[in-house]
Amino acid sequence: MxxxxxxxxxxxxxxxxxxxxxxxxxxxxxxxxxxxxxxxxxxxxxxxxxxxxxxxxxxxxxxxxxxxxxxxxxxxxxxxxxxxxxxxxxxxxxxxxxxxxxxxxxxxxxxxxxxxxxxxxxxxxxxxxxxxxxxxxxxxxxxxxxxxxxxxxxxxxxxxxxxxxxxxxxxxxxxxxxxGSLSVESLSGSASAEETGMPSAPLAPSAAPALPPLPNPPRMNPILDLDIKTLHAALRASGIPAGDVGEAVDQLAELYDVLLE
Structure with a gap:
């Protein structure tokens, strides 16, 4: 209330x-x-x-x-x-x-x-x-x-x-x-190397392991990592009226957006 x-x-x-x-x-x-x-x-x-x-x-x-x-x-x-x-x-x-x-x-x-x-x-x-x-x-x-x-x-x-x-x-x-995959596998099985008399394909030589791609971390929103009830309590303690807490949270989010750009 x-x-x-x-x-x-x-x-x-x-x-x-x-x-x-x-x-x-x-x-x-x-x-x-x-x-x-x-x-x-x-x-x-x-x-x-x-x-x-x-x-x-x-x-x-x-x-x-x-x-x-x-x-x-x-x-x-x-x-x-x-x-x-x-x-x-x-x-x-x-x-x-x-x-x-x-x-x-x-x-x-x-x-x-x-x-x-x-x-x-x-x-x-x-x-x-x-x-x-x-x-x-x-x-x-x-x-x-x-x-x-x-x-x-x-x-x-x-x-x-x-x-x-x-x-x-x-x-x-x-x-x-x-x-569809089961149908393809069935067709492939009917034409195996044993039935056709064709030699199996040689195994490819082992290649050097590929380097992993560079990390691409997702965009962060620090506001989402905060405890919302604690944040509201802190804003109220700083003198912000209860009715303005939501707007204050939005303003904090905008400041974080500026830092992340």
Whole structure:
């Protein structure tokens, strides 16, 4: 309860898991260069104040209404370049990572699967908004993205829906791939060296071991590594009013963004 006797809204969060954070990075433009911190701060405020309404996440398409500076809400649409399920499963198999699909059912966000389905560039996500701002990623588009990120934080399979597929489709593609592989193996077995009389191919000489690739650590968000309750208590102890704690956390996140750029 607040000192005035009214209830205080809990501070909302988003982008607290690897997949949702990666989605936000692409939409915010962090993968291509500096970002508009002022616009991001305003969008975070819209998200925190629940200005986004009627969020609908369909296959490869997201729609929502966002309350803004005008009487009527703005209409936002995100259209995503869909992934190709057979290609995803084929690459998973080549990496011996088909088990990532099973891990997804347990609520985890497997790295290999994420690298195959997540958007990697701004062109992967088209956005439109009925507001007068001609910027490609207006504050309303960003606010809707944060709502989607919050849903991915809660349910990892939401990302698959956003990217135009789902878990049943991927599992079906794996099954089809397995059946095809069994057929190829059967054909190969019928033409073995013993049956054809052809000598076996010589083994290749052992080669020098390849050097491992240079590490490519993921982008960090130090705010996510902090205990949020302790952080809020520290901010309150420093004299920040309870109602301004959420905004103060956003400002800290922006400062970390500047340091990491």
């Amino acid at each position: 607040s000192p005035r006797g009214g209830s205080r809204k809990a501070t909302r969060g988003y982008g607290v898991t690897p997949w949702s954070r990666a989605l936000c990075d692409v939409v915010e433009g962090r993968v291509t260069g500096p970002v508009d911190s002022r616009r991001i701060t305003k969008a975070r405020s819209y998200f925190r104040d629940r200005n986004v309404r009627q969020l609908s996440i369909g296959s490869g398409r997201v729609t929502a209404l966002v309350d803004g500076s005008q009487l009527e809400p703005f209409e936002v649409t995100l259209t995503v370049r869909p992934v190709h399920a057979p290609t995803v499963t084929s690459l998973l198999r080549s990496q011996n990572a088909v088990d990532d699909l099973l891990a997804l059912t347990r609520g985890t966000q497997p790295k290999a699967l994420g690298e195959l389905v997540l958007p990697t560039e701004a062109a992967d996500i088209a956005s439109s908004c009925t507001c007068p701002d001609e910027t490609v990623r207006c504050i309303h588009v960003l606010a809707v993205t944060y709502e989607v990120a919050a849903e991915i934080d809660k349910h990892a399979t939401t990302l698959l829906t956003v990217m135009g597929t789902d878990l049943p489709e991927l599992l079906s593609a794996v099954e089809s791939l397995s059946i």
